[in-house]
Amino acid sequence: MGHAVVLGEALVDLLDTEYDGAPVYRQAIGGGPLNVAVGVARLGGTVQFVGSLGDDVLAGRIRAFLTGAGVGLAGAVTVAAPTALAVATFSGPEPDFRFYGEPPSYGLLDADQLDAELVSGAEVLYCGSIVLLCPATLAAARRAWSLHTGRRVFDPNVRPRLLTGPTALADLRAVVAEFAASAHLVKLSTADAELLYPDQPVESVAAYLRELGAETVVVTLGADGALVASGPELVRVPAPKIEAVDATGAGDSVMAALMADLLADGEPAGPDGWVDRVAFALRVAATVCESPGGATAMPTRAQVQARFPG
Known part of the structure; x- marks a missing residue:
């Protein structure tokens, strides 16, 4: 089995909560791509995290957490910046994030710092x-994309609060x-x-992305499961019925499961194979x-099997 490379951000989430009747922030290691990398490792895949980490105590905690989770750091670089923070508030199970740190520690990996051998061999x-949204790391991602000859997977993971300026949304849509x-x-x-595509039903968005050239598109629908566009038909895959405590990292875990299966078993056998894999990813x-938490809640295959046998 080969390795996966996850290029993206790692940061620290500050979760708004209470202790002893007073408001406090609980630290959690975060970042969507970091969650994906941890999820792949927990599901048995070999994975390297590629990105920029700050030069402070918090960055040391991120490194220790990733190493403890079995995620490689050969492609991670240290930059002279404090670790970016994402303050998360909850009105339900879905968190609302506000980001702090300028320049953001996670957006300083540039194309020259990219480990070309690590990426091309993935x-x-x-x-x-x-x-x-960070020009230097966008350039690094473009270089990684061009160097890579295996399977490329993409997740826009849009954070609307970061889309500042009149052209920000249009620019992101183009990327x-x-x-x-x-x-x-x-x-x-x-x-x-x-x-990204206001007033368009998700079926149309999936079809559009496939017309652009994407081989398979998966749209997660929360409690309603996911939409899979791979063959000629769009297929809705239901999610298990559960009581959600904290949805942080749920979408990232879907991507992690699909990546782990690509590493373990290669290409699925046609559109039906994607449906089966998405069904597992939804479990x-x-x-x-x-469970509360994002990266810390990522399960092993044995835990998923025990929770959803059969």
């Missing part, structure tokens, strides 16, 4: 999320189209689709939603 390459056009797999959420996501 079986699966993930690019995506908020690093695409999404650029990466989707040569992607093996694009995974996006309903929220991503609605923000992984359901397991994540039943």
Whole structure:
């Protein structure tokens, strides 16, 4: 089995909570791509995290967490910046993020710092999320995409609060189209689709991304499961019925499961194979939603099997 490379952000989430009747922030290691990398490792895949990390105590905790989770750091670089923070508030199970840190520690990996050998030798390459809004790391992602000859997977993971300026959304839409056009797999959420392509039903968004060139598109629909566009038909895959405690990392775990299966078993046998794999990925996501936390909630295959036998 080969290795996967996940190119994106790692940061620290500050979760708004209470202790002893007073408001406090609970630290958690975060970042969508970091969650994906940890998820792949937990599901048995060999994975390297590629990105920029700060030069402070928090960055040391990120490194220790990733190493402890079995994620390689050969392609991670240290930059002279404090670790970016994402403050998460909850009105339900879905978190609302506000980001702090300028320049962001996660957006300083440039194309020259990219470990070309690590990227080109990967079986699966993930690019995506908020690093695409950072010019230096967008250039690094473009270089990685061009060097890679295996399976490329892409997740826009849009954070609307970071889209500042009159052209920000249009610029991101162009970047999404650029990466989707040569992607093996694009995974996006309903929220991503609605923000990028307002007034378009998710079925149309999936069809559009496939017309651009994406081989398979998976749109996660929260409690309603996911939409899979791989063959001529769009297929809806239901999610297990659960009581969600914390949806942080659920979408990331879907991508992690699909990547881990690509590493373990290669290409699925036709559109039906993708449906089966998405069904498993939704069981992984359901397991994540039943526990608080994002990266810390990523399950092993044995835990998913125990929770959803059969």
